[in-house]
Amino acid sequence: MPNTAGNIIKQISPLLAPKVRFIVENLPNELLVKTEEIRLRHSRPLIIIWSGGESYLGPKGPVVAPRDAYMVSDEDLVKTLELISSYSLYAYEEELKQGYLTIPGGHRVGLAGRAVVEGGRIKVLRDISSFNFRVARQVKGAGEKVLAFIFDRRSGRILHSLVISPPQGGKTTLLRDLARLISEGAGILGQAGKKVGIVDERSEIAGCYQGVPQLDVGFRTDVLDACPKAEGIMLMLRSLSPQVIITDEIGRGDDVKAIEEAIHAGVSVIASAHGSSLEEICQRPIMGGLLQKNYFERLIFLSNRRGPGTLEMIIEGEKGLPLYSLRHGGE
Amino acid sequence: MYFKLLGASLIVFAAYTYGYNISSMYQKRVLQLKELLLALEMLLAEVNYGLTPLPRAFINVGKKLKKPVGTVFSEAATLMLKSKGLSAQECWKKALERNCDALQLSRNGMELVDRLGLVWGQCDKSGQLKQIALIQELLRQALEEAENEYHKNDKIWKYLGLLGGLTMVIFLL
Structure with a gap:
C-alpha cells in the first residue's frame, strides 16, 4: 500500500x-x-x-x-x-x-x-x-476472485451471498471491493454496472465523513451512512431502487427480516457475519434460522491465515457443495 | 485676530472630538455586546438544530456579523481548520488577541468573551447549549450595564469636550 x-x-x-x-x-x-x-x-x-x-x-x-x-x-x-x-x-x-x-x-x-x-x-x-x-485500507481487486463465484452469467444476476470470517479477516475490505466492482461493471460482469446500495451502519464499508464516502465504492453506489441496517434496507428498497444491497455484520432479528424483505423484492443481497465456520454460525439462534431458510446462494469464508482476506472456501448455499477451497488448491 | 480665531476654533474642535470619541467608545461597547449576543443566538441554533461542527458554525456566524466581532469568529475558525494541533480555547484566545484593539469591551466584558473559549466543544449537546445560555445571560447583564453607562456618559463627554475647549479658549484669550 x-x-x-x-x-x-x-x-x-x-x-x-x-x-x-x-x-x-x-x-x-x-x-x-x-x-x-x-x-x-x-x-x-x-x-x-x-x-x-x-x-x-x-x-x-x-x-x-x-x-x-x-x-x-x-x-x-x-x-x-x-x-x-x-x-x-x-x-x-x-x-x-x-x-x-x-x-x-x-x-x-x-x-x-x-x-x-x-x-x-x-x-x-x-x-x-x-x-x-x-488506518483504512482500500485493497482494490480484493473482490475479483470472489465476484466470479457470485455472478450468475446466465441470468446476469448477482447471487445472494454471505461473507463469514473472524474479526480482522477482511470482510469489510471484500464487501467494499465487491461494491466497487459491481457498481462499475468492469471485468467479469461484461456488462454495465449495477445500482448498488450500501447500508453502512458502522461507517466501515464506505468510510463516510460527513455523509461523503471517503473510499472508492463505485459510481453507481448509494451509501446510507450510520443508518440502522433494518431501517436502512427498507429505505433503500422504497426510494433508491438498488439492484444489489450490501451490508455489514448482520445478526439481529430486525436485520434478518429486512434482508428477507429485500430478497423477496428481487434485490441481490451481499452481507457479512462474524464467525469462523459454518457450524459456529449455525449455532447462533438468529443466523442459524436465516441459514436454514437457504436464502443465501453463496457462503464465502475468509480468514487471516495467510494475511487478512485469505479466501478459505466458497460453498453453494442450498446443497452445501464446495465451489472453492484453499486447502484443495483452488476450484 | 484671524489667527486667534482659527486657533480658538481648532482648540474647541479638538476638545469636542476628544469628548465625542470617548462617548462613541461607550456606544461601540453596547453595539459589540449586542453583536456577541446575536452570535451566541446563532450558535445556539447551529448546535441545536444543525449539529454543525464548530469551525463550520463559526464561519457561518462570522459571515453574518459585523467587524470586529465577526472577524473573531472567522479567525478562530481559520485557526481550527489549519490543523496545527491547537485546542478550541487556544484558537479562540489567539483570534481574540489579534482583534483586541478593535474590541471596545470593558474589562468585565473581555473576561466574559475570554471565558467563551472554555465553552467550545467540550460537552455533549445539552451541556453545550447550557454553557452558551449561561454566557448569554452574563453578557445580557454586561449589556445592561454598558447601556446604562452609555446613557450616563454620552452627553457628559460630548458637553465636557465642548465646554473644556471653550474654557481653554477663554483662559488663553
Missing part, C-alpha cells in the same frame, strides 16, 4: 495531539507503510500495530522496551478528542455512544472510556482513556 504512509501523514497525524503527532510524523517510512493501528492509552506507552507485530514508540522513534516509550498524557488525550471531533463533541454524540468516529479519509477511531448509562443504555462515553486509530 504505497499510499498508507502518505495517508497517515496527511489525514491522521493532523488529528493527533502535537507531541504524539511529532513522534508519528518522524517514523521511518517503511514502518508507516505497514501501520494498521495507532494506539493511545492513558499513562501507557504509545504503540503502533503493523501487520504481524507492534512497536513501542519513544520520543525519537521505535524503542525496544515499553518503559522507554512515550507515555500518553491526559493532555494528549483531551487534545486528540477535540481534534478528531472538530472541536464539536455535541455533533458526534451518536458516534460516541457507538464508541467510534470516522475521520477524513475514512479512517476510524475507536474510543474507550467511562460509559454514562441511562435507562440501561449508553448515553455517552466520558473521560476517554483510549484511542485506536485504525
Whole structure:
C-alpha cells in the first residue's frame, strides 16, 4: 500500500495531539507503510500495530522496551478528542455512544472510556482513556476472485451471498471491493454496472465523513451512512431502487427480516457475519434460522491465515457443495 | 485676530472630538455586546438544530456579523481548520488577541468573551447549549450595564469636550 504512509501523514497525524503527532510524523517510512493501528492509552506507552507485530514508540522513534516509550498524557488525550471531533463533541454524540468516529479519509477511531448509562443504555462515553486509530485500507481487486463465484452469467444476476470470517479477516475490505466492482461493471460482469446500495451502519464499508464516502465504492453506489441496517434496507428498497444491497455484520432479528424483505423484492443481497465456520454460525439462534431458510446462494469464508482476506472456501448455499477451497488448491 | 480665531476654533474642535470619541467608545461597547449576543443566538441554533461542527458554525456566524466581532469568529475558525494541533480555547484566545484593539469591551466584558473559549466543544449537546445560555445571560447583564453607562456618559463627554475647549479658549484669550 504505497499510499498508507502518505495517508497517515496527511489525514491522521493532523488529528493527533502535537507531541504524539511529532513522534508519528518522524517514523521511518517503511514502518508507516505497514501501520494498521495507532494506539493511545492513558499513562501507557504509545504503540503502533503493523501487520504481524507492534512497536513501542519513544520520543525519537521505535524503542525496544515499553518503559522507554512515550507515555500518553491526559493532555494528549483531551487534545486528540477535540481534534478528531472538530472541536464539536455535541455533533458526534451518536458516534460516541457507538464508541467510534470516522475521520477524513475514512479512517476510524475507536474510543474507550467511562460509559454514562441511562435507562440501561449508553448515553455517552466520558473521560476517554483510549484511542485506536485504525488506518483504512482500500485493497482494490480484493473482490475479483470472489465476484466470479457470485455472478450468475446466465441470468446476469448477482447471487445472494454471505461473507463469514473472524474479526480482522477482511470482510469489510471484500464487501467494499465487491461494491466497487459491481457498481462499475468492469471485468467479469461484461456488462454495465449495477445500482448498488450500501447500508453502512458502522461507517466501515464506505468510510463516510460527513455523509461523503471517503473510499472508492463505485459510481453507481448509494451509501446510507450510520443508518440502522433494518431501517436502512427498507429505505433503500422504497426510494433508491438498488439492484444489489450490501451490508455489514448482520445478526439481529430486525436485520434478518429486512434482508428477507429485500430478497423477496428481487434485490441481490451481499452481507457479512462474524464467525469462523459454518457450524459456529449455525449455532447462533438468529443466523442459524436465516441459514436454514437457504436464502443465501453463496457462503464465502475468509480468514487471516495467510494475511487478512485469505479466501478459505466458497460453498453453494442450498446443497452445501464446495465451489472453492484453499486447502484443495483452488476450484 | 484671524489667527486667534482659527486657533480658538481648532482648540474647541479638538476638545469636542476628544469628548465625542470617548462617548462613541461607550456606544461601540453596547453595539459589540449586542453583536456577541446575536452570535451566541446563532450558535445556539447551529448546535441545536444543525449539529454543525464548530469551525463550520463559526464561519457561518462570522459571515453574518459585523467587524470586529465577526472577524473573531472567522479567525478562530481559520485557526481550527489549519490543523496545527491547537485546542478550541487556544484558537479562540489567539483570534481574540489579534482583534483586541478593535474590541471596545470593558474589562468585565473581555473576561466574559475570554471565558467563551472554555465553552467550545467540550460537552455533549445539552451541556453545550447550557454553557452558551449561561454566557448569554452574563453578557445580557454586561449589556445592561454598558447601556446604562452609555446613557450616563454620552452627553457628559460630548458637553465636557465642548465646554473644556471653550474654557481653554477663554483662559488663553
